[in-house]
Amino acid sequence: MNSRVALRRLCARFSHNQATGTVVPDPRRPHLFYHLVQPPTPLAPASDVFALSFLSQSPPNAESSAILGWIPAPRSASSLSPEQLEQQLSWREFPSFKEVLHKSIYASLRDQKDEFWLNGAKQLQEGWMHIHDQRNPPALGRIGDPDDIIASVLVEKGVVQPETYQPMPSYRVCTADGVLQLTPQLLQDLIEALQRVTEGEQASVNP
Secondary structure (H helix, E strand, C coil): HHHHHHHHHHHHCCCCCCCCEEEEECCCCCCCEEEEEEECCCCCCCCCEEEEECCCCCCCCCCCEEEEEEEEEEEEHHCCCCCHHHCCCCCCCCCHHHHHHHHHHHHHHHHCCCCCHHHHHHHHHHHHEEEEEHHHHHCCCCCHHHHHHEEEEEECCEEEEEEEEEEECCCCCCECCCCCCCCCHHHHHHHHHHHHHHHHHHHHHHH
């Protein structure tokens, strides 16, 4: 299903008069949550938005690094036509999230925690291995779309060389194929990293 269609269906369940702090789990993704946030936010200075996160707890602020991005919250989704609602669903990703994402993946590769990519390195043996987003994995032996390549890392003698980790500038957190999907281990490591980040952010708000 096109991610924009899925977002449209989700937003159609809510109205403008819901309270800030509302948390909505994605019915198709068990680790994805939509947090209703009142303005001002980086996306909309005067309108409510949904902040997308892999954490169920509300972000400490509208610019938390745990936020993947923002989606406008329609004032009355049920009264809008699909075309009108789709026009309102302009996604904007948050660059700070990517910093956490790359640090987490780098650490996972360095510590050799993910069997999927360890096996990929053994099969490749030599050369650059692309860390693909699992929402649209390429066919065996093919290179994925630039939007879906999170990073690249050099492999020598079947072993990942973590110090060569290079983020892909063209990678997009949300595309027509959906929101970021990782292998189970990388996702678990990312969630733990996001939890540490929000704990630090919360401590700075309430010292």
